[in-house]
Amino acid sequence: MNNRSAMTKQTKQMRAATYEEFSGTEKIKVTTTDVPELKEGEVLVRIKAAGVNPVDAAVMQGYLKDFLPYTFPVIPGWDMAGVIEDRGFSARRFKVGEEVYAYARRPMVQHGTFAEYVVVPESYLAKRPENISWEEASGIPLVGLTAYQSLYDAGQLQEGQTVLILGGSGGVGSLGIQLAKEKGATVIGVASQKNHSFMKELGADHTIDYKDTDVGAAVKEVSPEGVDLLFDCVSGDTLQQSLKALKSGGKLVSILNHGEDLDKHIDFSYVFVEPNSSQLDHLRELADAGKLKVRVSETYNLDETAEALQQIQTLHTTGKIVIVS
Secondary structure: OOOHHHHOOOOOEEEEEEEOOOOOHHHOEEEEEEOOOOOOOEEEEEEEEEEEOHHHHHHHOOOOOOOOOEEEEEEOOOEEEEEEEEEOOOOOOOOOOOEEEEEOOOOOEEEOOOEOEEEEEHHHOEEOOOOOOHHHHHOOHHHHHHHHHHHHHHOOOOOOOEEEEEOOOOHHHHHHHHHHHHHOOEEEEEOOHHHHHHHHHHOOOEEEOOOOOOHHHHHHHHOOOOEEEEEEOOOHHHHHHHHHHEEEEEEEEEOOOOOOOOOOOOEEEEOOOOOOHHHHHHHHHHHHOOOOOOOEEEEEEHHHHHHHHHHHHOOOOOOEEEEEO
16 A cells, blocks of 8 residues: 555744735744755755844835745745755755855745745855854855955955945945955945944944045045945945045945946946855855954844844844844
8 A cells, every 4th residue: 555645754844934925024923834845956954043134124025026036925034054954865065964054045035044944055055164153154144245246256356456335334344344354455434433443343444434424525535546446335325425436447336226326437236145155165264264253233033033123124233133043
């Protein structure tokens, strides 16, 4: 007798934060759901910590619904650090029990990292940094890869160049300062006055307060010849003021502005970060060597996901906030 039901592997359950429509944090529910099916080339990771990013709130509110396909219910979150628990066919780069981290965004917005488990392609994963905490490790992937792909890939930053980072105390900007210094660049960081000492700790050579200041004019005071690269993590008036500080032939890279309101003669790139395990390996090496620091300002548990997303929506988080499970 072929008892198919007896042969079927029991579906694994997990707790996860979910929402079933685009809205505010009031629609977040923490519930029990099925762990996604493990397919060829994929791994199951038990999540230890998941970084929270402003984009998680933007996705939840529907701001990216015309840009990224989605399927409800959505489990938010794209950052994670955790332990390999199971492997699909051909997924053999890592052993069960190995500690990994990843930027886990799939092409379809559906299965995120604010959960006990996540299933991701093994190609997304890298070994996690060993010399920092789970919380710190989980805060690196999205912001670290964003800064890496913006400064190194799109910006082609070189030793001896000067880079202006708008939003230098935020998640992406703070990693950007450190990566720019690792490359041997001079860094000018822009943030509110209370975050200037933080930016200097990270390696910023000069700091500028965007409040009640013409940022471009202030930059020209410390770098009269202008900057080679302008890395924009805030956009708005601060970006518009800063354009006059960009050298002729300089490069502008933004993670927010798509270029519609910019002079067409500016050498401009918009960056939307993609998973990249080899770059995560490089970031791990820098973190383990003490050259990449992540300040975790606050941690939340899975039941407090709505509160974590409310905090990230303020856009005034210094460093990272993390959900631990």
